[in-house]
Amino acid sequence: MSQEVDLTKVERKAYLAYHQDGIYDLLVGLCFLSAALGVVSEVIAAGAIAPVLAILVAPALKKAVTLPRLGYVKFSPQREQKERMNMTYLVALLSVTALLGMVVFSAYSGDAAWQLWIRNLGIIPFGFVLAVVAFALGLLYDIRRCYLYAVVIIATFIVGHVLELRLWFQFAVPGLVILVVGLVLFIRLITRYPKVPAGEIHEA
């Protein structure tokens, strides 16, 4: 052996394998697209229902698609503690995001200088918040493609505002990008790792 076994890399690779199935990407992409559809059709519920459905469906999909293909693993207590911390950070971030959302929303109920300034930014603050969430997910869970999503989201929202494009555009473009990436990952998982038949008992 010419080099020491890098245990951190092995653990990271095993952990990340479970985030390379594209399921969350597909669902998030669909959420963006349903938001675009909601804007076009002026049925706000279309955009609001999708995230709720995604949250309900995601664990079942993971269980039905990913687990039989990648196998079962219980990570180390250190990893589990890190996961709990990440979840805490994420909840804190989403709380701050909700607070910021309320601030942005309140900008439409007065004519103070800061309210006018926010109003002039159009929907960019909303895109900024979404990009921050994507960036934080990349940072916390070590999923690098989330950085790409953050860049695409903020760039699309800025371009859409500057060029005065229709609102659905700002949701449809990131939605398509995320959906396509998710689809590629999903197809790769399905083709590379065929499902192990449920009745097959492995003798060791």
Add this chain to the structure above:
Amino acid sequence: MKPEDKAQRDGQAAAGIDRIIHEPARLLILTHLYVVTEADFVFLERQTGLTRGNLSSHLSRLEEGGYVTVAKKFVERVPRTVLRLTDNGREAFSAYRDTIRAVLSTKGKQG
């Protein structure tokens, strides 16, 4: 230190290498089990890239050596073979890493 003393020391370090662990496929299996609490057969198959037969035979060897425990259970009526490093296995793997480090550091200095 005389060259013959150094060679003897290197030989002793190399002699301390655990032969069961010092096999690429088994080392790969133990490395993956070392970084997790437990995993099933499919997980190891995917992560190590070993064939089922190969993985199965190496796991048997590790189980015989007392490094790994194999538990077969049913989760929601689906069979699952759960593998876990024993305390002995964990200690042996740590000792193996130390031994390899020692061997490589002493041999490396000879250029």
